[in-house]
Amino acid sequence: MAERHKRLTWILIAVVGFLTIAPVLMLVIGSFSEGLTVTGRFTLAKYITVYTDPELAGVMVNTIIFVVGSSLFSTVLALFLAYVSVRTDMPFRFLFRIIPVIPMMIPHVLFSISWVMLLNPTNGILNLLLMQLFGLESAPFNIYTMWGMILVEGLLDMPIAYLVIAPAMASFDASLEESSRVSGASGLRTLFRITLPVLRPAILAAFILCVIRCIGAFAVPQVIGLRGRIYVLATHLYRMISTGFAADFGEAAAAGVSVLVMCVILIYVYRYFTSASEKFVTVSGRGYKASLIQLKKAKIPVFITLVLLSFVLILLPILVLVYISLVPYSMVPSARAFGMMTLMHWTAVLRDPVSMLSLQNSLFLGVVGATVGIVLSIFVAYIIVKVRTKASGLLESLTFLSFSFPGIVIGVGFMWFFVRTPLHATIWALLIGYIAAYLPYGVRPLSSAFIQIHHHLEESSQVSGASFLTTFRRIIVPLLVPGIVSGWILMATMFLRELTLSVVLSRPGSEVLAVQILRFSEDGQWGRLSALGIIMIVMSTLLVALVNYIGVKSKPAE
Numbered sequence: 001m002a003e004r005h006k007r008l009t010w011i012l013i014a015v016v017g018f019l020t021i022a023p024v025l026m027l028v029i030g031s032f033s034e035g036l037t038v039t040g041r042f043t044l045a046k047y048i049t050v051y052t053d054p055e056l057a058g059v060m061v062n063t064i065i066f067v068v069g070s071s072l073f074s075t076v077l078a079l080f081l082a083y084v085s086v087r088t089d090m091p092f093r094f095l096f097r098i099i100p101v102i103p104m105m106i107p108h109v110l111f112s113i114s115w116v117m118l119l120n121p122t123n124g125i126l127n128l129l130l131m132q133l134f135g136l137e138s139a140p141f142n143i144y145t146m147w148g149m150i151l152v153e154g155l156l157d158m159p160i161a162y163l164v165i166a167p168a169m170a171s172f173d174a175s176l177e178e179s180s181r182v183s184g185a186s187g188l189r190t191l192f193r194i195t196l197p198v199l200r201p202a203i204l205a206a207f208i209l210c211v212i213r214c215i216g217a218f219a220v221p222q223v224i225g226l227r228g229r230i231y232v233l234a235t236h237l238y239r240m241i242s243t244g245f246a247a248d249f250g251e252a253a254a255a256g257v258s259v260l261v262m263c264v265i266l267i268y269v270y271r272y273f274t275s276a277s278e279k280f281v282t283v284s285g286r287g288y289k290a291s292l293i294q295l296k297k298a299k300i301p302v303f304i305t306l307v308l309l310s311f312v313l314i315l316l317p318i319l320v321l322v323y324i325s326l327v328p329y330s331m332v333p334s335a336r337a338f339g340m341m342t343l344m345h346w347t348a349v350l351r352d353p354v355s356m357l358s359l360q361n362s363l364f365l366g367v368v369g370a371t372v373g374i375v376l377s378i379f380v381a382y383i384i385v386k387v388r389t390k391a392s393g394l395l396e397s398l399t400f401l402s403f404s405f406p407g408i409v410i411g412v413g414f415m416w417f418f419v420r421t422p423l424h425a426t427i428w429a430l431l432i433g434y435i436a437a438y439l440p441y442g443v444r445p446l447s448s449a450f451i452q453i454h455h456h457l458e459e460s461s462q463v464s465g466a467s468f469l470t471t472f473r474r475i476i477v478p479l480l481v482p483g484i485v486s487g488w489i490l491m492a493t494m495f496l497r498e499l500t501l502s503v504v505l506s507r508p509g510s511e512v513l514a515v516q517i518l519r520f521s522e523d524g525q526w527g528r529l530s531a532l533g534i535i536m537i538v539m540s541t542l543l544v545a546l547v548n549y550i551g552v553k554s555k556p557a558e
Contacts, residue, residue, distance in 0.1 A: 009383050009391045016380065016398045019436035023413030024260065024405070030253035030416035046254040055231070063232040066149055066221070071210035073154030078161035078206060081309070083195075084302055086169045088293045091303065099310045100162040105540065106317055107497035108156055108219035109514050110533040113521050114317035115152050116223060117530075119143035123330040125320065132332060144228030153220040155313060157213050161206035168202035208270040212263055216406025218500040223521055233259055237408050238503065241415075249415055256409040267404035318537065325530035345527030355532055357509070358516040361427055362496050362536070365434060365512065366543060370442075370492035373435045377442030377487055378480065384443070385450035403440045407500030410437060415504055425507035433501045438494045442487040449483025489544050496540050 032042040050056065078100070085096040103111070118126045119141045127139035142148065196203070221235045231239070233255070240252040295302055324330065326341040349355045384396045402410070414433045418424040423432070477484070499514035506515050513536045520529035 005383070005387045006389075006391070008379065009387060009389070009395060012376075012380055012383055013391065013395050013398065015376065016395060016439065019432070019439065020398050020402045020405075022417055023410050023433075023436065025413075026416040027253050027256055027260065027409065027413035030250055030413070031257050033250055033253075033416075046250040050251050050254045055236070059231050059233060059236045062146070062225075062230055063215070065146060066153070066225075066230075066232050067211055067214040069146070069150040070153040070157060070214045070217075071207050073150060074157040074161045074210045075165075075203060075207045077154065077158045077309075078165050079203060081158075081306075082162055082166040082169045084306065086166055088295050088302075090295065090299065090306070096306055096310075097166070099306075099314065100166075101159050103156065103313045104159045105493060105544075106314075107499070107514060107517075107533070107536060108217075109223060109497075109499050109517055109521075110321065110536070111156055111317050112152055112220050112223040113517070113526075113529060113533070114320045115148070116143055116521075117320050117324055117330065117526060118316075119148065120227075125323075125330060125332060128330070129332045142228075143224055144230075146228075146230055148228070149220050149224050149230065152224060153214060153217055156220065157210045157217075158313075160213060161210050164206040164209060165199070165202050168199055205270055208266055212266050212270070212404060215259065215263055215266075216408065216500065218408055218503070219518075222518065234406065234408050234500075237412070241412065241504065249412060252412045253416065256406075256412050259406055259409050263404045263406060318534075321530040321533050321537075323530075324526050325534055328527070330526060345531045349528050349531045349535070352528070354511060355516055355528075358511040358513050359532075359535065359539075361430075361510060362513040363539065364427065365431060365498075366492045366496040366540075369431050369434050369495045370488050372431070373439060373491045374442050374446075374484060374488045376435070377439060377446050377491075378477070378484070380439070381443050381446035381450050381483075382476070385447050399443050400440050402437055405437070407437060407498075408504060411501045411504030414501075418505075425510065427510045429505050430502060430510060430512065433505055434495050434498060437498075437501055438491055441490040441494055445486040445490065446480065446483045449480050485547055488547055492543055492547070493540050496536065496543075 031046055032044070033046075081096070081100045084090050085093050085100075090096065116124070118124050121127060121139040121142045121144070124139065124141070124143065127141055130136060130140050131138075143152075216234065218234045218238070221230070221232045222238065224230075225232060225235060237252050237255055237259075240255070241249055323333065325345050326343070327337055328340055328342060328344065331337045331340075380395060380399055383392050384399070411433065414429065414436075418429045423429045497514060498512070499518065502512045502515050503518070506512055513532065517529055517532055517536070520526075520532065
């Protein structure tokens with residue numbers, strides 16, 4: 001058995017190492033190469049060109065403002081939502097614990113475009129409404145600004161910060177706060193002197209994680225920043241490979257190496273803060289009291305605030321898409337607008353061969369890609385949890401390494417890798433890239449599931465004469481159904497909405513939904529974009545519902 005585990009471990013290290021290390025290695029080689037097809041002749045010219053570019057200073061300043069601003073907004077908003085939903089007597093707390101996570105299901109490109117439809121200065125629905133109501137001559141809001149980018153990106157990254165802060169908030173011993181108040185401290189003083197210092201590791205970890213996500217963010221900078229001529233590192237990289245007669249992937253690789261190094265350093269900082277959280281333990285074997293804080297008169301205002309936030313985070317983007325898909329052009333909702341509703345945009349999309357091809361490709365990548373990814377994740381999680389060796393530790397490090405890689409940077413690395421292979425410009429390149437980028441999303445829930453399965457079950461099966469594969473298929477996999485379903489849903493939804501990798505690797509014939517939606521946005525075809533976006537959301541929802549149904553049916557009897 002030990003020999004079989006060792007063999008499987010090294011096979012998985014080779015596979016996962018290829019998926020995570022190969023694009024990084026090719027990115028570094030590409031940054032020193034003269035061109036995509038000339039990887040044997042090395043030069044420093046690409047680095048010199050990139051770092052002497054007069055535009056780079058402005059791009060770096062924009063990136064710092066965008067990343068820090070969005071991350072601060074995400075973290076503060078997540079802290080507020082976690083505190084209210086976990087620590088107070090707010091009514092319907094169970095709902096407000098779920099709502100902050102739901103926006104993760106809405107593709108970033110669609111969320112960004114919804115806000116553009118609301119607040120663009122030309123024909124944004126909210127701007128038009130305010131101009132009509134108050135007789136204004138110009139739009140009061142302009143989404144194509146740095147503040148607009150920070151607002152939208154902050155709302156998008158808030159679920160990530162919430163998932164880090166909420167568990168720490170839930171395990172915080174409220175008796176510490178009560179002792180502070182009994183000693184005469186006000187609620188505000190207790191918050192800043194007791195609650196926030198104890199939660200500091202979780203808050204800093206959430207902030208760092210948001211910073212990493214913002215550095216690699218592409219949808220908001222491309223949809224909102226491009227029209228406002230506000231370029232950050234992600235869009236600066238994209239311009240290198242998408243503009244002009246000959247895209248320079250060498251310059252993009254040289255810039256990408258710096259972004260990669262920055263993100264890897266931030267991941268280590270994030271791990272430091274999460275590991276340092278043990279110094280702030282407040283719940284031990286005794287004395288823990290999970291009492292709730294009474295909001296009293298503040299309950300109604302806070303409840304209204306949470307309802308408004310929930311509306312902005314979930315319903316508003318979808319309602320805007322549905323409405324715009326049914327009206328001939330952007331207009332304020334009115335009796336006249338509802339009377340002019342038509343299915344012309346839906347008909348145009350359903351008759352568009354490129355849109356239908358992108359739908360087909362995304363469905364293939366979502367179903368087949370997530371299935372292949374989850375099968376690989378099962379074996380990786382098994383080795384990580386059940387085989388505690390140095391090799392399994394290496395496998396774990398390789399698996400979660402890709403989480404620190406910005407999508408557009410890895411896309412450039414894979415481009416260098418695939419360009420000399422038959423996989424270049426095919427849907428299979430996208431499939432490999434997706435699995436490499438999102439493997440941690442499959443491994444994480446399965447690792448948690450494996451921890452719950454005692455090794456005695458596996459040993460009893462093998463003593464009875466069953467082989468390793470038979471034991472795995474008949475004993476372990478049926479017990480993993482909840483983890484498999486969770487991992488598959490996560491990977492499938494990520495694959496369906498993926499944009500950053502796709503804009504680099506997709507070519508004519510391998511378009512996906514997110515890329516086609518971005519093209520409609522760049523052409524100002526809001527109606528077609530909205531119709532295709534609703535199709536994407538419905539398809540994701542149906543896939544999730546179907547897999548959940550299959551998971552429930554295949555669950556072993558109690």
